Amino acid sequence: MSRLRRHPLAILGTVLLVLVGASLLTGPLGVGLPPGVARTPILLEIRLPRTLLALLIGGGLGIAGAALQGYLRNALAEPGLLGATGGAGLGAVIAIHTGASAAVPLALPIGGLAGALVATLAVLGLAAAGRSTAAAAGQHALLISGVAVSTLATALISLALNLSPNPFAAVEMVHWLMGSIADRSLDHVMLAGPAILAGAAVLARLGPDLDALSLGEDAARNLGTDIDRVRWLIIIGTALVVGAATAVAGTIGFVGLIVPHLLRPWVGARPGPLLLASMLGGAVLLLAADIAIRLASPVGELRLGVLTALLGAPFFLWLIVAGPSDQRRGPLP
């Protein structure tokens, strides 16, 4: 056990490599390489994009969740809290509603990215306008702005569903919102990949600042942390990751919330080292879930976002009721 404790990154990395192999070898027809002439196209055009998206989105949501929990010093924070998930969902739904997604390839994810951008700009503007001189005001203004923008986006998504031009469009919207990485192409990877990687890179550098924030804002500032800079980088980093992830895959909940939770008893509660571990852990979780879906429902109708939420919620309750004591303690601000 002590050796296991010491090398979480190496262990998570090894598990991830094994899962990548399994993901490339798993299809709706079972485990193994696809037969004959179809081998290369199936590997490159179906399984590779799916595997890469699981890595990017799982890893991105993991590190975004860890970073946001560290910044807010609240283990219940979820990366969608800052509005980018709702914005991306709304943008994609509008692309379906207007018929753009049917007419133009990739209009759906591009609409999602645009929605995430608008929502994030709104949160930035509101948070900047709502700041005052009180110590924690920046944090509260940010949270309230994020919740307000998310709520508005959800309301507008309902409106789009309500006014959908035909039942097929409504079904398409609902299915898309459920979250999935099936039937995506390398174009989707190229669209979301750079944004997710850039966001993860921004967040990965915040480790020491998030560590310092464990002692509160005044102590962190005394240790050289620029709180305003950290806040902007958190907003920008999570928006890039979550916006791009939601734009290509729909809403995949609970990964960003649960992965840091799961890893804290193993890696330690310090927010800095938790960042990279959560990135690997998020990728492991999403890839495993996606492989499970392919094996469990070969027809491919169980949505990834539905599975993560379905497994995530009861598991989260179990963590709180019966999990390790430092999870129950729930360090709230």
Place this chain on the structure above:
Amino acid sequence: MTLVAETVTVNLSGRRVLDGVSMTAQAGTMTLVIGPNGAGKSTLLRTLAGLIAPTRGRVGLSGEDVGRMQARDRAKAIAYLPQSRVVHWPLSIREVVALGRLPHRGGPSGESAPDARAIERALGTLGLSSLAGRSVDQLSGGELARVLLARALAQEARVLIADEPTASLDPAHQVQVFVELQRLAQGGATVVAALHDLSLAARFADQVVVIDGGTCRAAGSPGAVLTETLLTSVFGTRMAIGEVGGVPAIVAGGPSGATP
């Protein structure tokens, strides 16, 4: 390093909290700030530490404007211990103390040998070495206070500003903390601390600064400043000053507890 406040005025949310406060804390001395609740002691300390920009006036550290220092340079020069004793995650004692080394590190790189020595020294000074692996959520309030002070000591700054470092400590640990702060000052550091225990202030201060209603009522040696007249006027209750076993003792309320 000499820490100087020059006619510092601070407005917070439109309210004037400090009004033209001037004071000097010399290297190698301990300056203790006293005054009633809400007088502006914490605001003065946060301003001295460069965490609040004064509305008017300036804070200088050996001639340099604290407000214009790079955050990292300031973090190496000034260690600040906030009044609120909070650690948001169940870190180990050693992890908390190690946070004091952040300003000395280049990015997320690991701990250097000097870092490790500073952490061990700080733990040893406050008698925490044997507890280093314990999680801070298993500590008493007094133990947590010592852990957070150890974090500030591990910073190894030439200036230490501590806001009520002995609040919620038992009498023995209060004296222990001030003996350590005095040793730090005698080693050449500039120590500034706020506290409510006037007997400890009288015993350990090289300079006492009295803050009342956002202004500096008096500053000087304990003998000169801590008079019954001044304390009675500042705290609004009768204060008795005496000596017990060669140690100064200041008692509030007088014999009957009546206000004058």
